[in-house]
Amino acid sequence: MPDARRPFRSYVWALPATVIGLLAAIIAGACGGRWSVRQGVIEVVAGRRRARLARRCPFVAVTLGHVVVARDDDALSACRLHEYAHVRQYERWGVLFFPLYLGSSTYQWLRGGRPYYDNHFERQARAAAESPLTPSRDRAGLSRGRV
Numbered sequence: 410m411p412d413a414r415r416p417f418r419s420y421v422w423a424l425p426a427t428v429i430g431l432l433a434a435i436i437a438g439a440c441g442g443r444w445s446v447r448q449g450v451i452e453v454v455a456g457r458r459r460a461r462l463a464r465r466c467p468f469v470a471v472t473l474g475h476v477v478v479a480r481d482d483d484a485l486s487a488c489r490l491h492e493y494a495h496v497r498q499y500e501r502w503g504v505l506f507f508p509l510y511l512g513s514s515t516y517q518w519l520r521g522g523r524p525y526y527d528n529h530f531e532r533q534a535r536a537a538a539e540s541p542l543t544p545s546r547d548r549a550g551l552s553r554g555r556v
């Protein structure tokens with residue numbers, strides 16, 4: 410269910426990425442994963458069988474539009490603010506987020522940086538998740554409008 414604190418247009422703008430996220434969520438669900446909706450974002454935790462496979466993956470969670478897929482509950486709790494920062498990035502950039510993200514990684518790689526860690530969008534998400542100056546709901550970008 411959409412969250413009233415997120416403008417409807419943000420769901421439309423991010424929809425192409427959300428559709429891809431839903432496909433990943435369906436696969437995770439078929440493998441025993443669990444879905445829930447929090448603050449207008451679909452959160453999927455991989456099932457036990459999937460979690461074993463996912464532990465081999467270097468990522469503990471991934472965001473595609475308004476869908477966050479996490480390896481397990483602990484990973485989701487630990488990464489939620491970071492992943493919600495990515496949700497806001499999708500809301501801002503829409504389908505352009507994919508080429509911009511790839512472009513930032515490529516740029517970092519070409520200049521000798523780390524494609525993932527030094528990526529502009531990853532740095533922005535880490536900063537949003539780690540900022541001690543804003544309440545957690547602000548870091549999740551949900552303080553506008555109703556609480």
Ligand SMILES: [Zn+2]
Pocket residue numbers: 491495530531534
């Ligand atoms: Zn990230």
